[in-house]
Structure formats: C-alpha cells, structure tokens
Amino acid sequence: MPKYTATRIDEEVDIRLNDTNNKFEPTTMCKMFLNTAAKYSSIPALHYKKNGEWASYSWKEYEEKAKQFAKSLISLGFQAHDTVSISGFNSTEWFISYIGCILAGGASTGVYTTNGAQACKYVCNNSVARVVVCDGIKQLEKFMSIADQLPALKALVVWNASLPENVECAVPIYDFDAFLTIGNEIPDSTVDERIANQRPGHCASLIYTSGTTGNPKGVMLSHDNFTYTLRAVTSQFQNNLFDNTERVISYLPLSHIAGQILDIGIQIYFGLHIYFAEPDALKGSLGKTMKEVHPTFFLGVPRVYEKISEKMVEVGRGSKGIKKAIASWARRVGAQKVAMSQFHESGGKPCGYDLAKAIVFDKVRVALGLEKCKAFYSGAAPLSPEVIAFFSSLDIPIYEAMGLSETTAISFFNYPHMWKQNCLGHFLVGTNVKIDPENSELLIRGRHVMMGYINNEEGTAQALDDEGFLHTGDCASLDSDGFGYITGRLKELIITAGGENVPPVLIENVIKEELPLLGNVMVIGDKRKFLSAIFTLRVTVDEHGEPTDKLDNEAKYLLSQIGSEATTVGDAIVDPKIKVYLDSGLKRANARATSRAQNVQKYIFVTKDFSVPGGELTPTLKIKRNVVAKMYEAEIDAMYVV
Template identity: 45%
Template sequence: MNTIYCTEPSKELQVRMGTEGAAALPSMTVMDRFDKTCAEFGDQQALHEKQDDGTGSLKWKSWTWNEYRGEVDRFAKSLISIGFEAHDSVNIIGFNAPSWFFANMGAIAAGGVAAGIYTTNLPEACKYVSEHSKAKVVVVEGNKQLSKYLQIAKDLKNLKALVVYGEAPNPAHKCSVPIHSFEDFLKLGDQIPASKLVERKQAQKPGHCCTLIYTSGTTGNPKAVMISHDNLCWTSSVMLSTIDALGPQDCLISYLPLSHIAAQMLDLHCPMVSGSQVYFAQPDALRGSLGLTLKEVKPTVFFGVPRVWEKIYEKMQEVAKVNNKSFVKRNIGAWAKGKAMSKNMKAQFGEGGGAPMTFFIAKKILGKIRAALGLQRCIACYTGAAPIERKVLDYFASIDIPILELFGQSECTGPHTVNTPTAWKIGTCGRPLPGTESKIDPANGEICYRGRHIFMGYMYMADKTKETIDEEGWLHSGDVGKFDEDDDPNVVKPSGFMSITGRIKELIITAGGENIPPVMIENEFKIAMPAVANCMVIGDKRKFLTICLTLSVEMNDDGSPTNKLTGQALETAKSIGSTATTTEEAKSCAKFEQYFNKGMETANGQTTSRAQRVAKWTLLNGDFSESTGELTPTLKLKRSVAATNHSEAIEAMYK
C-alpha cells in the first residue's frame, strides 16, 4: 500500500499515523464518527432551516441528530436501489440546505464519494466535474440548476438520475435520465434492508476517499482533491481542540459555498464532532440577509471570508457617520474602544494577557455593538481564504471582536495554521495545528508541511500529485511565507505565528530578473488608500511595475460591479473635496489623482528594494468580481483573467 499518495478513489491510502500526541489519535471513518455523535447527542437538535409554514411565513424547522441520520440512511438506500456501488460518486450543486447535507452524507453512507459543485458554474464547467468524477447521481437545487444538467445530461455516460431539492421539478422537462424530486427519490430505497448499509460501512476504511473538493481553478481545469475519512475526522477533531469545548448548546450559521473545504469542515464535520447545531442562512445571505440571521441565531462560532467582515466594517462606518452623537457619547465610545484594543493587544500570545482594570465597564458599553451585530455569544470569529486588511482587524479588535485568521488549503483538509482565542497574533495566520510539521524551503521561501490532514492526491492526476507531495510526504503549498521566531522555546521550530507573503506562481519576474511578490505590494497600497477595494500589480517581463486600482462600488443583484462609488470610496471623495460619485468622475478628478499619487508614494516607501517600487497606476471602471471571472468563488484574484479583461488599460501604462 502506498504511504505517500493515491490518485484512484477506490484505493486505500495508509493513514499517516504519528507516534504521540495529536498525531497518534485513533483513526476512524466518517460514518463511525456520525454513529458516535448520534449515540451521544441523538435527541439533541442538529439542523435548522427556515421553511414556508403554508401561510407565506418562514418558520424554523429542526432535525435532531437521529432524524438527520435517518434521512441520510434513506438517501443512501435510494442510491443503492438504482445501482450505486462502493466508491461511486454523487455531485451536489445548490445553496446550503439540509438536503445538501443528506445527499452528501448519504453518498458516504452508501460507501461512495461526495463532490460539491459551485453554484456559479456554467453548464460546461458542471459537465467537466460530473464527467471527471463519473457521477452516478447529481443533486440540484431547483429548476435553475436543473436547467444546466438538462443541457449536458446526454453527454454524461455514468449518470443514472437527477434529484431536485428546494422546489418541485418542472414536469415539462425532458431528460435522458429520470428526474426525481428529493422527497420522491427518498422513497426509492424503502425496500432496501438496513443490512446493506451495514455492509457498506464495514467495507469502508479510514484511508478510503470520502470527499472530492474541486479546486476553483485560477488556471486551467480544476483538480479533484481527494479527501479521506481520516483526513476529515482527524482534522476536525484537532481543529476543535484549539478552542474552548463546544457542545450541543453551541451553534453556527451555514452560508458559505459547501463545495469549498472551509464550509464543509465548519458546517458538516466539526459539528459532527462537537454535537453543535447548524442554522442554514437564506440564499440571499451575502446580498443582505446574513445580518438578520446573525441577530436571530446569535451564533457562538462564526466564519466570514474577508469580504464579509469588510462589508460589516463599511456598514458600521456609514452608521457612525450618520449617527450624530453628543461629544460625551463620542468620548465614552472612544474610551471603551481604547480599553478593548489594549485588552486584545495584551491577549496576543507571548504578551502576558490580562485586561485593563476598568475593562468590565468598557465591555458593557461595547456589548451593545456586539448585540447589534448578533455576535454577543460568539467565542470565536474566524476569517481566511484570502488576505484581509489590517485596518479591519484593528477595528474589530477595538470593539472586542478579535477576528482570528487562519491559513489552509483544500489539499490539507482546510486548516493548517490557526489563531486561537488564547494564542493569537493580529495580522498573522496563526500557529500550526497540533500534530503537524512545518518548514520553509530555503531555496524559494515556500511553506511546506505534513501530517494527517494532507490530502490523498489529485484524482487521476499522478503527475500533478507528485509536483505537490514530495517523497517524504511534505505538501508544497505554493505559498511563500515566514514563521515568527519569538515564540515558545520548548516547541520544535518553526512553531511561531505564520505570515503569508505571496504565491510562488504569482511571483513577478521583471525584465531585469528581479523576483517580486505582488501580494505584499498590493497590501501596502490598500493600507495607504482605504478607498481602494482591490488592486493588481503588473510587471512580469516588464521594465518597471505598474498597478491597476479599483474603488469600492455598488454591486448589481447578479454580483456584477456598477460604476457608482460606495462605502469608503464615497467617504474618501468627501474628505478630499471631490464631487465624484462614479468611477468615471473619479478618473477625471484632480483631487483623486492627487490622492492616488500620494498613496502610491506612501506605499512605495514601505518596499524593501527599488525593484518593488510601482511607477504608474491606472483606475479601472469597476471592481473585480466573480461574475466577471476575475475572482474565484473564494474571492482569490485570477490574475490572468483580470490582465486579459483590462489589457488596454495595462498597455496604456507602458506606452
């Protein structure tokens, strides 16, 4: 049996068991974990979803852990009834819902593999995933997602059925395979004996593939990251060991794409270890309703990608401008924020901890802000998946909401380093998970690590897997970073807090041969100019660096950017005396030109070499977005796409 990697979903990979501590935790399958949770918390509530009660009102419907497991078993039996074999796959495309969970876990219970698909995928991209994973069943949300598969079903030779949740499938639809409503599909397995599921479960091994995570593909077709049962069980257990014990009384909100490993770990697998409850947000969560759900649910754990925290920050800045508080109230608020910032700076690892003596008064004042956000019960607020600005972290620390950054990849089952409530350092990605090893490649600064969270391999891609996992089991992350050395001397180095400084594939090599990390430069530009929403450094094979800037603008309902300034961009316009309200007006505004020139000078002052100085800037008409193809679903910048989309503006800087 190969002990390093595996690229066939039906093969078993030896568990990378350590000899002591977290690395030596017993291995188990996901279904063993599920059974253990049901035995301990079976009658406790597990899932909650708002559904129409028949009168047009939305009310919460709940499932206990035993009821959750019952629906999973029904789905698994129905899969078996239509010829689903061990190691076959199920695809799921749609917004977060109990049905998503039932289908995902049902595929695993039937001995198979589950794979989510991003809801924004066009039919051709859906076809690639379903064809590559050899999907036997595809579960879709509503007729909108179903319409994608009506176009491609005839080309999917392994497909046996389409299952629709969320709304009834249009009976007029014609397809080359049967189309079932979710409820009707569950009835197909009524005659399958429970012994069949027992057989499938007993045949599963911790080293078998359990889940496929398709990378968002910043270049080329996405790769299928094979995640084993042990990967999921071990990583979720170790991740939970870094915060205070969670239990059935704790809850979180599911709203991030479940096709991404972060949401699957947070929403699916960590609750299965702790017995915590999951509340499903409304489909328009990221378009405005998330705030209402937060206030209603009052989660104890909350994860937001940087853009979510930035939107909350921008909204609070707008509210602060509108509320004309008295001089006394403004000063009391500033005093409370100062005490909270002092307390949270001291709480950083290695600083001794301890809150100022009068912090209990400040806490009561700031508690109103936390309650207004719905975060008054939160014991841990996380962020990850993309860089977040320091000003946002500082602001939330000042209202006593420390945002804990973490770093990870699909290839390490989610997290590798994590800040914790008792060990955090603002502006870093935290320390490595217990039971893992880390190192920096001296040749290129690449972060490498290994442990039981490292994925099995890329399905059917042995060459790509060899490029990522070396012969000693080290995962080469593709990220450039560093570890602080002022940390616990009793722990083998590098044990310090980790910072990401760039991506190897994103390194710019200028015409003069200098290697330039663009992310570091872009971060300095954002710090120097709060009005800038996104930016992209250009300079590969060029004589000098330039940068494309975007301002904060309003978004259309489909997520595409408008040209109307909003948030910090609009506030900046007022503060510099500009009348600009659109990007076109900002482009021709002398006040904004002066603002950008001064900001570039400030950012260039932070560089470590002349080669890293930016010579010219250009302002784009809108912002980068997922709908225009410039951002991935996890908001990572697709540099090649953005460069193509804005080639004229870029070339104009080099004329």
C-alpha cells in the same frame, strides 16, 4: 512499503502515524456521524426556515434521511467509491445528500453554483458523477443541458423547485423528497454493509480547486483526513470551548473545504446545532440571521468582516460631542485589551476596561447578534490589518486560520490562549512543517494532507514529494514560536526584467490600506522594466452580485473628505481631485516597500470592479490574474510604451 498517495478514487491509502499524532485513532466519517446521531438522537441538529419560522430535524431524523438517501443511491446501482455531485446553497438537502452519499460508500463532490455549464461538465466527468443533486430550477436547467454529455450520470435530483412538465432529459429527474422513497425496498443491512466496508484511508470527499489557471484539480480527502483534522484542531482549545449546545450559522459555500470542515465536520464531531442562513446571506441578510440565532462560534471570510466594519463606521460618523468622545476612549481601551491577550503578552485588563465593556463593547455585540459568540475566525483569504484593528478596538479579537483544500482546510490556527495579530497562527498539532531555503515555499506533511488529485498522477507527483511533504505553492516564514506568515504565492511571484522577485499580494494589500477608495488592486510587472497596477473603485453590486457603476457609501464618504462630488465610476475617473488622492496614497504605499523594485510606478483604472460573475475572481475571491491580464492586455501594454 506504505502507500500514502492515490489518484484513483477506489484506492486506499495508509495512515501517516507518528509520535505526535497517534493519540487520535483512525476512524471514518460514517462512524463519527452515527456515534453522534445515537448520542444526541432526540436533540435538534439541522435548523432551517419554514414559512418564515425556524424548524428543525433531530439527529435521529437527520440519520434516517441520510440513510434513505443512501438506499436510493444503491437502488440506482450506485457502487462503493462512486460519487455524487451537489450544487446549491447550504440547506438540509445539501447535508443529507453529502452524508447519504458517504453512508452508501461513496464520495461527495461540491460544485460551485457560479460554475457555467462547461465547468460543471468538467467536474462531473472528472469525478465520474453518478447522481447530481441541485438547488432550484436554474441549476437544474444547467445540468439538464449537459446530461447527455455525462455518460456516467444516472439521475438528476432537485430541491427547492417544482419539476418541469414534459421536459426531455437524458436521465430521470427526481424531486428531492420523492428521491428519498425510491430505495425503500433496499434493506438496512445493505447500507450497514457499505458502512462496515469503509476504511479511514478511503476517499470521503472531493474538493475541486478554484482553477485560477487551467482546469480545477479534484482534491481527494480521506475519512482520516477529515476525522483527524477535526480532532487535532479542536483538541488545542482550552476550557472545553465546544460542546453539543454550540450554534453555528451555515452560509459559507459547502463546495469549499472551509464550509465542509466547519459546518458538516465539526457538527458531526460535537453534535452542535447548525442554522441555515438565507440564500442572500452575503448580500445583506446574514445580519438578520445572526440576530435571530446568536451564534456561539463565527467564521467569516474577509468580505463579511469588511461589510460589518463599513456599516458600523458609517453609523458611527453620526456620533457627536460626549458620545463620540466616550466611543473613542472605549476603542483605545479595547485595542489595549486585545493587544494584551496575544501570545507572550501580559494578559489581564487595562484600566477602565470594565466600564468600557459595559457601556460600549457589550452593546455592540448585542446589536450584531454576537453577544454569545466565544470566538471569531477569519479564513479563505488574508484579512486586512485595518479591519483587524477596527474589531480589536471593539474588544473583538479576530483569530485568523489558514489552510488549503489539500490540507483539509487547516494548516495554521490561532487559539484564544495562543494567538498573534496579523498572523496565520500556530501550525496544526502532529504536523511537520518546513520552509524551502531556496524559494521560501511552505512544505507540510501530516495526516491532514490529501490522498492526491483524482485521475491526475502528474499533478499529484508535483504536489507531494517522495518524503510526503505537500508543496503548497505559498511563500511563507515561521517565527521562533511556530507561528506562520504567508508572504506570497510562488505562481504569483513577479520576476521583473531586472531579476527581482516581487510578491504582488503584499504590495496590493499595502496599496488598499493607503487607498481605501479602491475595490481591487492587481499589480503587474512580470518580465517588465517596472511595476504597474490595475485599480478598481468601491461600488455597489446588483441582486446577481454584478458590480454596478455606482460608488458605495464608504467611497462617497471618502470622496466627500477630499471635496469630490463623484457618485459613479465615470465621474471619479475624470475627477482631478481623485487623481491627486490616488497619487498621494500610492506615494505613501511605495514608501513602505522593501526595495525600489517593488514601487508601483504607473496605474490605470478599469471601469468595472472585479467579481465572480464577471470571471475576474474565483469563488473564494482570489484574482484570476491571467484572466484580468488578458482582458486588459492593450491597456497594460500602453503603460509600458515609452
């Protein structure tokens, strides 16, 4: 009897082969990495900044350092199927630790840098971490404070920091470079044996879910989950889109599956070049890195595209006369071109496209550092139709992709030759997909579906049914071409007092489209007589990512259009002009609702925008609805007082 699921990290699962996925021979991450390292030995692999200038490690150096890391783990008594936790911004040390752990026969675990000490303690104990590798003194101090509560821990390793002197800790602390030397006495053959003993059905990585409710679950992903997904998703690109000359900027959190599959996974499959962004990439420096690197493939979370579009709109407002007219004409042409390139459309170029490209589109790409980019992708959360339309008007189609940690990052994927706007894409090749007729839940089965949740038999049994289908928790629909559309989350569905099922995310997105002044919207109404909402305004953030009370430039511009001089949240909340603006926009949003039960009848402002540091958002920027509801319980109840 085949065994396709597991909850213990030392278990092996069978590979779920069928007629549509068996052309990809099961293999391990180790073999894929070593084959690529041998093929491109002298070619740069990891590019990083040193004293303000770009430097690099070749594939040979990358392999050597990863093997050194593996030897050092083994010298500490690290066994096959043990784990290493890594917490820090994307760097050579992150990659070396991750691959080194796998070469030693273990499984790597990313820990979000935004996690507090107790959340870190939970992840490390749940995964039985033997070594923690961390970035900087702040992260080190956090793990030092809980080291005595981690019975399996053997060492802390830190990069990007000087070791503190005369500090007591429950385990030894090593500088990263020094750690690489402690296993020098371990023979190469010991690492080779660990590599040879690994099977495609063994666990390679643990991804901890965001934990919107309760403790996060540790998703066990096998070697085959990774190596199959990498080959399956890229096999559908036409014209050999990827090769070892591609340039990718690494900036998305590597604790998240999207960063691991793109930055680490696709690199070791194709041998392409990784450039590490600055730690403040999402606070403004990413644009500078893009202009230096000229990436050939770009994946951005929605907020990245939103920031780019906001800045470009702000700059464009200064255009006057003929310059503005030309830009408007070109954008109409660009939107036509992108629309024509969709699946089942005519393709080709609209009249005037070549001229528009030469005088507008090419210059925009050069200004962004994206003139070499072959494809633009968005993932992790839905991208608003407004932002998609903006980039389309500049002849930049943004292809959306959708996946879960439990599906190794990919469930649906758009391709330049096979895509639809405002759509998740086509389901992954070799995948069985169906929609539950009773509740519209998306069910997925395939080689990319996880082994199970570590040390969590109940959660695994709830997620994976007897037929091997993953119950995603997403409500979805499929069109006749196999393209997917998410309509909501089962656990987020609001069931009103009248028994109506309401998907809040769709309503929230419509409200934000009609009211671009808003930063976040959360719809409320479970077991209530009507729907209400919490609104936050667009504001700036400080150097720590904390929202301020100052409205951002886009908010101030929007307010100037309605005659408001508000510059802070406090000013805005009491301004009657803003009340009129919000009421009018909400009325338009309600007019787009599918039923009257989905109309939002009341709303409140909260003075602080939602954020990761504030606890209202997960690291992947999903609203923690239970947290927000608890924070504003009194204000919410007041909306329902008759």
